[in-house]
Amino acid sequence: MKIKTLITAAAAFGMMAGAAHADVKFGALFPFSGGLALLGEESFRGVELAVEEINAKGGVQGEKVVLVRGDAVDNNQAIGEARRLISREGVVGIIGTYSSSRSIAASQVAELSGIPYFELGAVADEVTGRGLEYLFRTNPTADTMGEMIVQMIVDEVAPGLGKEPGDLKIGIIHEDSAYGTSVAGHQKNYGEAAGLDIVTIQAYPTSTVDMSSLVLSLKDQGVDVVLQTAYQNDAILFLNQAVEADYHPAAIIGGGGGYSLTATAEAVGENMNNVLDVDFTQYAVNHEFTPGIEDFLTAYREKYGEEPRSGHSLNNYVGAMAVLQGIDKGSSFKPDDIVAAVKAIDIPEGETAAGYGVKFGENNQNERAKMMGLQWQDGKLVTVYPREAAVAEFNIGD
Incomplete structure (x- = not known):
């Protein structure tokens, strides 16, 4: 025993x-x-x-x-x-x-x-x-992203261009999955509430290999500010084909995804400079924040x-x-x-x-989750919005 x-x-x-x-x-x-x-x-x-x-x-x-x-x-x-x-x-x-x-x-x-x-x-x-x-x-969330993008247009982009927010022609383009569709919907709702002139909303398949017709449509409509919600490949495709078509809107604002990737900036080169983005917190940010x-x-x-x-x-x-x-x-x-x-x-x-x-x-x-306003400056994605988190000034209209 x-x-x-x-x-x-x-x-x-x-x-x-x-x-x-x-x-x-x-x-x-x-x-x-x-x-x-x-x-x-x-x-x-x-x-x-x-x-x-x-x-x-x-x-x-x-x-x-x-x-x-x-x-x-x-x-x-x-x-x-x-x-x-x-x-x-x-x-x-x-x-x-x-x-x-x-x-x-x-x-x-x-x-x-x-x-x-x-x-x-x-x-x-x-x-x-x-x-x-x-x-x-x-x-x-997508709601947070859409709201901040519109806030940046009203608070920073329009004043930087010397225009009233309602005088800018806004074009919304997005990949057509739940991600892009959600963000675009909030951009539309917040944009209309802020009195923005949204002249076009266009969806496309994430797998698309040619965005030239979409680029020409934006150019023909005189879109001043393009809002794109994209993954990596479609972000690169749009940015490169815009340059090829000699289309240079006053501002491009990405909705996270491919717009936050170093690989995207490397693929696009100097044409990525001054492109804006709203996304999760990045690394060039006020570390006290x-x-x-x-x-x-x-x-x-x-x-x-x-x-x-x-x-x-x-x-x-x-x-x-x-x-x-x-x-x-x-x-x-x-x-x-x-x-x-x-x-x-x-x-x-x-x-x-x-x-x-x-x-x-x-x-x-x-x-309590929030996003940040960002901009590609000299090959780096830096925080520019809100001011308490920023490490650089907006570079708009140059």
Whole structure:
């Protein structure tokens, strides 16, 4: 009996010791291949850095976080990979996904399975507009983007051109997925409310290989300010074909995506100078406004041996840190306990490396998430708006 008791006690101790060093799996569902791979990989890097930092401090609820990758190369693959992560890998939550349409598809799978899904980068309205119980979004939205773009036109672009906002002819062009459609809709609504003259709204397929007719349409209508919501390839295509057609609008304002990528600037060259953008927090920003950004940059450079390619890595890092730290305060990894822990997150504005806070409100959307106004100047994407976050002045009308 004594031997049996000792064996039982040893086994119990071993189980406890094993539990103390157990792993907890989270799915990392991003487009790692295909046309959106660059920003997918960049987004993943932010999550990866957050997990490494969390694990170095003891993990989450005493367990080491392990990321299991899933490749959301398209919507169907996003659905299939979400199912695999849940049923075969046994993840307790999924982190993703950057692409709005793929996030919408995959998060529906997670919702039906009762598994929490944390969106850190997709902006389309429908992501949180469906009222899902297990979906949380940490990043700012298409509504935020559309509103800030119009604010910049009114506050900075029009005065810089010596015109009244209503005297400018505005053209809205966008890729036709949930991302581009959502942003364009808000640009239209906020623009009309501000008295802007929106002369055209045109959608196109993301996969388009020729935008010459669209460029000529904008030129013929005398569009002064072009608002484009695009991924990388279509942003490059429009900017290059505009130059080829000798079309030089007074201002071009991108809606994140390809307009925030160093690779886009490299492909377009000097014609990228003075192009404006509204997107997630980037790196040329007032660091007093973004505490912790210098430590993030150091960690990024040490791990990947290069500069960040987009602010998506920073914003995914901020989102992942907030979510994992919130779950760490929870009582278990059961879905409802994770949801309760995440709903309790309350990070004030100005206390993250992205400059915004985290608190989930209606439809589990982070109500403190904000975007920045940016401009390409001398090959660098610098923050110009709002003024308290800016490191450079607007360069308009030169």
